[in-house]
Amino acid sequence: METVATALKTNSRTLRRRIESEGTSFVDDVRCSLATGYLMKTTLSADEVAMLLGFADTVNFRRGLKGWTGKGPAEIRDQG
Structure with a gap:
């Protein structure tokens, strides 16, 4: 969080508030990004x-992924 805040020329508390005002969290954003990347670019199963x-x-x-993207693992994998 600190690294991202510094890169954006703000502090981590402000960054956290801005992210949360969007109805999400830093951890959720990272998990979503990693999940979609793993599903699109690897052969890892949804369990893995x-x-x-x-x-x-x-x-x-699956519930988290559906909430973040509106899609399930298979749909995301098909996009890759």
Whole structure:
């Protein structure tokens, strides 16, 4: 968070507030970006991606992904 805030010439608290005002969080943004990247550019299964990103199980991962992107793992993988 500090690195990103510094690059944007702001402080981490301001960055966190701006991100949260958009209805998301820094961690969610990073997880979404990593999830879509893993699904589009690797052959990792949805179970493996869920584990890598620290989800309790694949169901929660799929729910999170659907909330962030409106799509499931297979739909995202097809975009890659």
